[in-house]
Amino acid sequence: MTFRGQVTLDGPSGTGKSSVARGVAARLGAAYLDTGAMYRAATVAVLDAGVDPADADGVARTVAGARIEVGTDAATETVRVDGVDVAARIRGAEVTRAVSAVSAVPAVRRRLVDQQRALVAAAGTVVVEGRDIGTVVLPDATLKIYLTAAPEARAQRRAAQLGIREQSEIVELAADLRRRDEFDSSRADSPLRPAAEAIVVDSTELDQQGVVDRVVALAESAVGVGERA
């Protein structure tokens, strides 16, 4: 059975959203959209303009004037700001520190959500990952997944990804993850939370392939439900 429609993958940082979303998209032959990359690209524009990420008006003005482009191909990452490739820069510590403040600005969210919906409409069958995809961006998505994992597992994964082995640095990384998740969960506009119909998948005890298998199986059973209806 072929899955057609939209899969949303939301959840806190380090739960495996990006890697799982890419894996699921490859298995389903679907497009892939990383909405976090869009907020990170907007943050690059803010930092390059010398605007304080806490200055909501300045952030809104800067992002309104920036051309943010992301690709929807699971195999290649395309992220540009005003035509400049920022795919590597968006993963840096400076952007990671500032991104939650930038993404809490309602005008930034309105602009990027419009762009996300247009990209999804053009892509057709697609896996979309972020924080508010099931709740706000695509409330009628075919399948909604909320990915969780124990905080220690998330910090260990992020440390391994960044090549950090020093215990004190891992503790600091865990504190940074916690701060960002608290900020993302408590903001007024589109806070991080599971959609009412989301299926919660806890990845603490599963490896990456195990999570991909689980989500693909859920997508296949969503096809069955659609066909019976």
Ligand SMILES: Nc1ncnc2c1ncn2[C@@H]1O[C@H](COP(=O)(O)OP(=O)(O)O)[C@@H](O)[C@H]1O
């Ligand atoms: N279930 C898992 N078990 C162990 N490591 C995982 C798992 N899922 C993802 N990872 C690894 O954890 C790191 C963070 O995953 P990522 O997909 O970037 O998370 P997120 O997008 O939620 O922040 C990556 O190096 C990824 O390969």
Ligand SMILES: Nc1ccn([C@@H]2O[C@H](COP(=O)(O)OP(=O)(O)O)[C@@H](O)[C@H]2O)c(=O)n1
């Ligand atoms: N749909 C989304 C996606 C990301 N974001 C913001 O962008 C930040 C970076 O998202 P990300 O998915 O790249 O973060 P990681 O999970 O990779 O650390 C998050 O901490 C949120 O502040 C958001 O507000 N809404």
